[in-house]
Amino acid sequence: MWPYLDKAICAQIRSATEPMFAEYVGKYQIEAIEFDNLSLGTIPPEIHGLKVCETNEKELVLEPAVRWAGNPNIVLTLKLLSFRITIQLVDLQIFMAPRITLKPLVPTFPCFATVAVSLLWKPDVDFGMSILGGDIMAIPGLYQFVQKTIKRQLASLYIWPQALEIPILDSATVAVKKPVGILHVKVVRAQKLLKKDILGTSDPYVKLNLSGERLPSKKTTIKKRNLNPEWNEKFKLIVKDPGSQVLQLQVFDWDKVGNHDRLGMQFVPLKFLTPYETKEFKLDLLKHTDSYDPQDKKQRGKIVVELMYAPFRADSGKLEGTQDGYSRKESGFDRTSDSEVFGGAGLLSVLIQGAEDVEGERHNNPFAVVFFRGETKRTKMIKRARDPLWNEEFHYMLEEPPLNEKIHIEVMSKRTGFSFRSKEHLGNVDINLTDVVHNGRINQKYHLIDSKNGVIHVAIKWVTA
Template sequence: AWPFFGQYMEKLLVENIAPSIRASNTHLQTFTFTKVDMGEKPLRVLGVRAHPGTHKKQILLDLNISYVGDVQIDVEVKKFFCKAGVKGMQLHGMLRIILEPLLGDVPIVGALTMFFIRRPTLDINWTGMTNLLDIPGLSSMSDTMIMDTISSYLVLPNRLLVPLVPDLHEAAQLRCPLPRGVVRVHLRGARDLRSKDRFMGGLVEGKSDPYAVLRVGTQVFTSRVIDDDLNPTWDEVYEFIVHEVPGQEVEVELFDKDPDQDDLLG
């Protein structure tokens, strides 16, 4: 299974992430992945859960995966003679595999569709990061922002389709299926938040300037900031497109807005 997952990652990086990176910044038009090696340490499957499909020709599998490996990925931006890379990575998350369509003959399954239900936890050991961030237009970025961007490419609605039979008629539909629906979220407010603001070297306790971040897959909404309030009321409404049921969830995080780095409230 590990070589198969390595092919998945290589295909994702080369065919999806690299073109998006090149299109995101004029200075990155010569960005390429020069080496993708997932190493010899395979990921571990900590658990498997099967769900009934939406129809009889489909099986849904959720794999709780954990990867702490010796991956090596090298990148190059030829325009600036810049080389950087990754040596070592950790990846933890829930990977969904859809077996569809089911056939009455070998190989029994016509295709595999893979994606992460939610953003996986990603920790990367960078090499040459300072060189990469010296490129014009990237100086304001951080390794955390880059990891968040990479994580988003692994999550719905992005999918990797692996056909197992030639001339699969359902390929286009499996690669880009119609959304399952829309969920409307009414963000009312919060109560008894923690005070994160400190003054006079921490001697005086203030309040917090809370805001909320709501996420479903790659869809993210951020509420307005309410100053000096531990019981904020936002009364805002958001709508998310739902691509997969069961599995997708609404994630809500609260932060305290600060001039330098925002604090997580919960």
């Protein structure tokens, strides 16, 4: 593996040093600075100890102690006036403690998408410089000056939390699109709709949703016997990709019996919206999305909507809890008054990552159920597992921050065959959401109540637009 790392590291060195060299070209009569040879040689670094750190994130953190006394071939040429001065790096030795983070962990080989490398402290670097056969590092004071300069440069670039990130997998193949904002929709009115009922009228309502979403469509109220309905109803939709998503609007005629007839439809690409700017659209209703079919001459009426896209604010959430911290009690502690917390609408995201040591008396097919504000959402069932991994996320669009509210999570098991006692309770936990509002995010493992050793891993995030 070392020959491939050699080429990759050397390419990174070239790209990092080129702008540094460019600053000196044209000064002090310097015409050019370039590498004649750049290779780290055939001797790989040695690893003296390895620490593996556990975190609550989807990542693997490695902290090796690395020592390297190699045989590099690094030759730098300095063109000064009409002279070529060759500088060779000799007797290079390095001792450093990098932090290597493999993230995020994904179910696609090699199971991580990016390698992030940073340094825990300034590395120890020892070397000599040979110019015209002589070691200039023997000049008094020069060695210490060069050492300090190199350490300072490396520290400014890669001392943790700064990092060099190396992509491994194409982000398009592993990325799960996360919510990035809220689309505010006001369905204002429709005009001159088609007559679908026997009495020469219609009972219209509007269904609206964003492309690429599996969430149920939003619906307006039904306006009975009205071809020019006024709604003025407002909705909020979760946006994941404003560059490609489209708002789909469909107008239906409600029928008490049978299927509802579609009166017309339209769509609005979100890329036409400017963030935080309300824009009104007056749209001709179409029979279908096959845009402007020349054979479809029938006038289907118009629909008027007002749209505003509000991106979420930059995430400033703090990670709550230690790396291996657990909590049996509800999260929460004394705070200043709630009035100090910024209010307003936002999105509460609940990620049920997994559980450990959940065991039933009769069967072990665990799934998690989330209860919040009268809504019940559940993960998929994992058969015959004591340490299930769900990685399922649920979203709640809220008008106000969930201060002093709790979210209740239960872990259940369900028998796959027929049984009178098919479900079994494996444990539960209540999480206080005040912490989430104040911190922006928590990511923690909680001991399950009514479980001997069971633990559930939950990440909750609150973002506002």
